[in-house]
Amino acid sequence: MGKTIIEKIIQDHTKEEVKAEKIVWMDLDIRSARDFGGPNVVKNYEEEYGDAPVADRKKTFFTFDLCVPPSSLRYADNQQICREFARGQRIEVFDVDRGIGSHVLMEEGLARAASTVVGTDSHLNILGAVGSFGQGMGDVDITFAFKTGKTWFEVPQTVKVLIKGSFSSPTTAKDLTLYILKKLGTKKAALKAVELYGEAVRGLDLPGRITLCSMVTEMAGIIGFVPEFGDSLKAEIENFSGTIFSPHKADEDCSYSDTLEIDVSGLSPQVAVPFAPDNVQDVSELKGVKIDSGFIGSCTNGRTEDLALASQILKGKKIKEGVTLKVVPATKRVYKEILERGILEDLFRSGAIISNPGCSGCAEGHIGLTGKGEVQVSTGNRNFAGKQGKGKTYLASPAVVAASCLTGHITNPKDV
Amino acid sequence: MKKGRVWKYGDNVNTDVIFPGKYTYSILEPEEMARHALEDLDPGFAKKVKPGDVIVAGRNFGCGSSREQAATCLKYAGVQAVVAKSFARIFFRNAINQGLPVLQSEEAVDGIEDGGEIEIDFDRGSIKTARGDFSFPAFPESVMGILEAGGLIPYTKKKLERK
Numbered sequence: 001m002g003k004t005i006i007e008k009i010i011q012d013h014t015k016e017e018v019k020a021e022k023i024v025w026m027d028l029d030i031r032s033a034r035d036f037g038g039p040n041v042v043k044n045y046e047e048e049y050g051d052a053p054v055a056d057r058k059k060t061f062f063t064f065d066l067c068v069p070p071s072s073l074r075y076a077d078n079q080q081i082c083r084e085f086a087r088g089q090r091i092e093v094f095d096v097d098r099g100i101g102s103h104v105l106m107e108e109g110l111a112r113a114a115s116t117v118v119g120t121d122s123h124l125n126i127l128g129a130v131g132s133f134g135q136g137m138g139d140v141d142i143t144f145a146f147k148t149g150k151t152w153f154e155v156p157q158t159v160k161v162l163i164k165g166s167f168s169s170p171t172t173a174k175d176l177t178l179y180i181l182k183k184l185g186t187k188k189a190a191l192k193a194v195e196l197y198g199e200a201v202r203g204l205d206l207p208g209r210i211t212l213c214s215m216v217t218e219m220a221g222i223i224g225f226v227p228e229f230g231d232s233l234k235a236e237i238e239n240f241s242g243t244i245f246s247p248h249k250a251d252e253d254c255s256y257s258d259t260l261e262i263d264v265s266g267l268s269p270q271v272a273v274p275f276a277p278d279n280v281q282d283v284s285e286l287k288g289v290k291i292d293s294g295f296i297g298s299c300t301n302g303r304t305e306d307l308a309l310a311s312q313i314l315k316g317k318k319i320k321e322g323v324t325l326k327v328v329p330a331t332k333r334v335y336k337e338i339l340e341r342g343i344l345e346d347l348f349r350s351g352a353i354i355s356n357p358g359c360s361g362c363a364e365g366h367i368g369l370t371g372k373g374e375v376q377v378s379t380g381n382r383n384f385a386g387k388q389g390k391g392k393t394y395l396a397s398p399a400v401v402a403a404s405c406l407t408g409h410i411t412n413p414k415d416v
Numbered sequence: 417m418k419k420g421r422v423w424k425y426g427d428n429v430n431t432d433v434i435f436p437g438k439y440t441y442s443i444l445e446p447e448e449m450a451r452h453a454l455e456d457l458d459p460g461f462a463k464k465v466k467p468g469d470v471i472v473a474g475r476n477f478g479c480g481s482s483r484e485q486a487a488t489c490l491k492y493a494g495v496q497a498v499v500a501k502s503f504a505r506i507f508f509r510n511a512i513n514q515g516l517p518v519l520q521s522e523e524a525v526d527g528i529e530d531g532g533e534i535e536i537d538f539d540r541g542s543i544k545t546a547r548g549d550f551s552f553p554a555f556p557e558s559v560m561g562i563l564e565a566g567g568l569i570p571y572t573k574k575k576l577e578r579k
Contacts, residue, residue, distance in 0.1 A: 023556050048569050122482035138484035138510035186476045220476050384430050
């Protein structure tokens with residue numbers, strides 16, 4: 001019997017026969033830890049293994065992205081704990097200037113098609129966007145991975161999702177993602193790999209694929225892959241990462257646990273309402289919801305193309321008085337691109353705050369929280385109660401956030 | 417096999433309410449983590465929980481952030497096992513790696529009442545409740561090995577010692 005994509009990647013990394021629902025020990029190409037989880041990895045490592053060397057220092061990395069540079073002493077201490085361990089072990093650190101770790105791993109060509117990557121980031125399955133098997137894990141798992149280069153893993157079943165129909169601007173990959181999340185909820189893809197097919201996903205560029213794959217976590221899925229792509233995407237990813245893009249394809253006779261269809265014909269912008277990412281409504285149903293702040297960034301929507309889309313809407317206009325808009329590029333490379341392309345200036349002139357790269361708004365990061373009663377519209381991926389402070393967070397596309405910051409209430413970009 | 421009191425909760429109990437984000441950035445001893453277990457979901461839990469108690473919950477238990485402390489704090493609070501309709505995968509792994517059994521059974525969750533007493537038999541894969549017995553799928557050999565050793569790192573240490 002043929003294999004699904006996840007089965008093929010895992011099979012490349014283990015001598016055991018791979019099949020769905022079986023637990024295997026597999027090799028990991030890249031093992032990473034962030035400033036969140038990282039200090040506990042160091043503590044566990046030193047307690048369990050002392051100063052014994054990691055399995056392979058060239059495959060082991062720290063990526064600081066949560067609170068960068070640190071705005072609290074705890075973060076400062078935690079980052080320094082990781083740095084000192086890294087110096088002792090001669091491990092490379094992508095430090096506080098570099099931005100979101102998962103994106104840096106893709107930019108550096110470290111997370112590449114058909115590779116296996118683990119780290120302390122629950123959104124590391126975002127690496128499905130480049131055909132890589134990425135998984136977020138806990139401190140003990142990562143400690144173990146640092147020392148051995150291996151992990152145990154239950155090969156997940158795969159669900160095939162056929163996305164039918166197409167949509168056009170101002171609907172974006174984020175709206176598509178939220179709509180898929182609405183339809184799949186947290187049950188239909190739970191603990192499974194997802195392969196997404198169909199015209200609407202085949203045409204996505206890399207940032208669009210990143211957006212889509214980043215929220216498979218919110219579907220409770222293991223990872224998402226978009227197996228079909230055109231020549232332009234291949235060139236885009238190869239140029240982006242400096243590596244050859246040659247991802248696995250599923251065998252025709254592979255076995256899916258389920259095949260689902262979602263029709264996105266004529267989809268309009270979508271918004272996730274507090275306090276669950278799958279609590280998704282059409283933007284028209286939220287007319288009149290007043291906002292206090294906007295956030296554009298995160299691993300889901302922090303690429304240059306996301307910020308460019310927002311700046312197209314904001315250019316030459318001013319955000320509504322009393323509303324604050326926080327913009328955070330995903331990485332230093334994105335920061336450089338928005339600087340060189342004039343996007344940063346357009347955003348600045350519209351009244352936005354533009355910070356250095358990182359996770360920021362999605363964690364208790366470096367660009368502030370929401371206060372009690374505050375309503376925020378964000379391009380992030382989670383709106384659980386308490387996640388970004390005590391306020392309420394709506395999740396939307398960069399276009400919807402930009403349009404909403406102009407009017408002061410949740411707004412369809414076509415209306416501004 | 418031990419009896420334990422049931423603490424029952426709903427669907428989508430996320431790691432932010434199991435172990436609040438504000439404590440995750442300090443490196444705490446596990447006993448201290450236990451004092452904040454479920455703080456934002458059930459503020460009375462940490463004070464009243466007794467060794468051997470069992471958490472019973474709906475779907476997608478442990479969703480959200482990858483924080484290991486969510487599993488650690490429950491283990492050190494004395495929780496014997498978590499029974500849920502389904503688990504978020506990172507929490508599921510973290511729990512097993514910490515040696516905290518996580519059992520999946522829709523029927524058992526529907527049949528178990530909050531505050532009641534249940535008994536879990538890991539060898540037989542059964543949960544004894546006031547409303548009858550429920551079975552749960554046996555753990556694969558490697559997972560059972562990790563649980564019996566008390567977690568992933570002790571498990572591999574044992575394996576290495578044997579070599």
